Amino acid sequence: MYILDMFSKKTKMIDKADALAGRETPLPTAETHFIKETPLKGPFPDGMKTAVFGMGCFWGVERMFWKLDGVYTTAVGYAGGYTPNPTYQEVCTGQTGHNEVVLVVYDPREISYEALLKTFWEGHDPTQGMRQGNDVGTQYRSAIYHADEAQKAEAEESRAAYQQALAAAGHKGTITTEIEPAGTFFYAEDYHQQYLAKNPNGYCGVGGTGVSCPIGVGVAAE
Numbered sequence: 413m414y415i416l417d418m419f420s421k422k423t424k425m426i427d428k429a430d431a432l433a434g435r436e437t438p439l440p441t442a443e444t445h446f447i448k449e450t451p452l453k454g455p456f457p458d459g460m461k462t463a464v465f466g467m468g469c470f471w472g473v474e475r476m477f478w479k480l481d482g483v484y485t486t487a488v489g490y491a492g493g494y495t496p497n498p499t500y501q502e503v504c505t506g507q508t509g510h511n512e513v514v515l516v517v518y519d520p521r522e523i524s525y526e527a528l529l530k531t532f533w534e535g536h537d538p539t540q541g542m543r544q545g546n547d548v549g550t551q552y553r554s555a556i557y558h559a560d561e562a563q564k565a566e567a568e569e570s571r572a573a574y575q576q577a578l579a580a581a582g583h584k585g586t587i588t589t590e591i592e593p594a595g596t597f598f599y600a601e602d603y604h605q606q607y608l609a610k611n612p613n614g615y616c617g618v619g620g621t622g623v624s625c626p627i628g629v630g631v632a633a634e
Contacts (some may be wrong), residue, residue: 422506422549423542426494431614432507432614434495441487441599446606447478450485452599456517458611460484463518463563464491464526464594466555467536468544471607472616476535478606482523487515487604490598491557491588497598503551510590512551515597525563526627529570533625536618538579539585545617554587555592567591574625583622 447618456462467473470488478486490498493509503510516528536544538554558564564619568591575587599605 420538424506424624425550426507426509426618428494428509430507430598431494431509432487432498432502432505433498434502438497439499439599442602442605443467444607445478445485445496446586449487449517452485452487452605456484459519459521460517461520461525462559462594463516463525464513464557464559464597465512465528466492466553466557468512468552468618469547469616470512470514470600470604471614472618473512473535474606475608475616476531476618477516477528478609480518480523480527482519482521482527484517484519486517486606488600488607489513490600491513491595492555492592496596496600500601500604504549506550508525508599510551511553511555513555513597525566529566529627530627531558533570533574534623537585537621538574538587538589539583539621541588545619547617554589554601556589556591557630558591559594564591564593570625570627572622574626575625577623578621581621583621583623
């Protein structure tokens with residue numbers, strides 16, 4: 413009974429009134445990207461845009477995006493919840509409401525938001541609710557946090573297209589991905605940034621459905 417209760421708490425979003433208090437001061441983190449040697453924090457160069465995705469354990473998710481041509485920098489952090497400047501340990505309790513997410517800073521002249529969405533959908537299983545594989549909890553939920561109405565529209569269109577593709581491929585799950593406005597992105601601790609570049613044999617529990625996302629991957633017009 414106790415085990416079931418603990419499981420349900422980890423997979424149920426906490427109410428804002430019950431969330432941990434957090435802190436006013438941001439957590440110390442890295443200044444530059446371990447691979448790209450670009451700044452992790454803005455202001456970013458003119459013309460750059462941002463995207464925020466939750467796809468499960470953020471170590472493996474970040475690696476997917478830093479490998480893409482046209483991505484200026486990436487960082488892991490927390491978003492979608494209530495607690496200001498949470499620690500990793502606090503997020504893991506499920507008492508912050510936050511998700512493990514990746515901030516992607518990209519050049520739309522070199523890579524489109526559509527291409528980022530394709531990586532998002534194909535890089536994880538968006539039908540699993542509050543989990544990804546063996547990683548269970550609200551911090552592992554599938555999410556797109558959009559920067560503007562254009563991103564919101566593209567995200568919603570791509571969700572509908574991928575749901576159709578999953579059904580056509582015989583995947584019975586229904587997409588549970590939340591699409592919400594991007595609130596504050598709280599940077600994770602230094603050791604989490606580009607973790608799999610620093611620890612090549614580290615854990616990565618993220619895996620896709622094997623179903624291709626039927627949206628374009630064209631470069632945005634200049």
